Amino acid sequence: xxxxxxxxxxxxxxxxxxxxxxxxxxxxxxxxxxxxxxxxxxxxxxxxxxxxxxxxxxxxxxxxxxxxxxxxxxxxxxxxxxxxxxxxxxxxxxxxxxxxxxxxxxxx
Amino acid sequence: xxxxxxxxxxxxxxxxxxxxxxxxxxxxxxxxxxxxxxxxxxxxxxxxxxxxxxxxxxxxxxxxxxxxxxxxxxxxxxxxxxxxxxxxxxxxxxxxxxxxxxxxxxxxxxxxxxxxxxxx
Numbered sequence: 001x002x003x004x005x006x007x008x009x010x011x012x013x014x015x016x017x018x019x020x021x022x023x024x025x026x027x028x029x030x031x032x033x034x035x036x037x038x039x040x041x042x043x044x045x046x047x048x049x050x051x052x053x054x055x056x057x058x059x060x061x062x063x064x065x066x067x068x069x070x071x072x073x074x075x076x077x078x079x080x081x082x083x084x085x086x087x088x089x090x091x092x093x094x095x096x097x098x099x100x101x102x103x104x105x106x107x108x
Numbered sequence: 109x110x111x112x113x114x115x116x117x118x119x120x121x122x123x124x125x126x127x128x129x130x131x132x133x134x135x136x137x138x139x140x141x142x143x144x145x146x147x148x149x150x151x152x153x154x155x156x157x158x159x160x161x162x163x164x165x166x167x168x169x170x171x172x173x174x175x176x177x178x179x180x181x182x183x184x185x186x187x188x189x190x191x192x193x194x195x196x197x198x199x200x201x202x203x204x205x206x207x208x209x210x211x212x213x214x215x216x217x218x219x220x221x222x223x224x225x226x227x228x
Contacts, residue, residue: 033214048214
C-alpha cells in the first residue's frame with residue numbers, strides 16, 4: 001500500500017518560514033491535500049490539489065508537489081500556526097485514502 | 109451553515125458492536141461522497157471508509173474490512189458506520205468527513221467527532 005512519510009516535528013521562529021515535507025513514491029503525479037489540526041480541534045483543510053487554498057486560508061500558506069516530495073510552506077509564521085499538519089492523497093491503486101503520519105510545528 | 113454532527117460513540121467491550129451516526133446539514137448531501145476518519149489517542153489521522161454519493165460504492169481500510177459497514181440514508185441526510193468485532197485498536201475519535209467537491213479533492217468539512225472506547 002502507498003505510504004506517505006512526514007518528519008515528526010519542525011521548529012520555527014516567529015516571522016520565519018516553515019517548510020513541511022511529505023514524501024511518497026512519485027507523489028508528484030498525485031493530488032496532495034494538507035490539513036492543520038490544533039489541540040482539541042478537528043482538522044482544517046489548508047491546501048488542496050497540491051497548491052490551492054480554500055477560502056479563508058491566509059496567503060501565507062502555500063503548497064508544491066514534484067517528484068517524490070510535496071511541501072507545505074508557511075511564511076511569516078505566527079504563534080497561531082502552531083499545530084499538527086497532515087498530508088493526504090487518494091491511492092487509486094488500492095482505492096484507499098492515505099494520510100501521512102503528521103508533523104508537529106512548534107513556534108519558538 | 110454547513111455542518112456535520114456525529115453521535116453514537118461510547119464504551120464497548122472487546123468483541124462488541126457499535127453504530128455511529130452523522131447528521132449533515134447546509135449542503136446537498138447526496139451530491140457528495142462521505143468518509144469516516146478516526147484518530148486514536150495521541151495518534152495521527154487514520155482513514156476508515158468511504159461511500160459514494162448515491163451509496164452504491166463503498167471502500168474500506170484493510171484494518172476494518174469485514175468488520176465495519178458504511179451506509180447512508182440520503183432522505184435523512186445521514187451517514188452511518190456499523191462497527192462489529194471491535195478491538196482495543198479501534199479506540200479512537202471518529203470523524204464524519206465530506207469531500208470538498210469530488211473524490212480526491214480534499215476534505216473540506218469535518219465534524220467534531222464521537223469517541224469510541226473499546227475496553228473490558
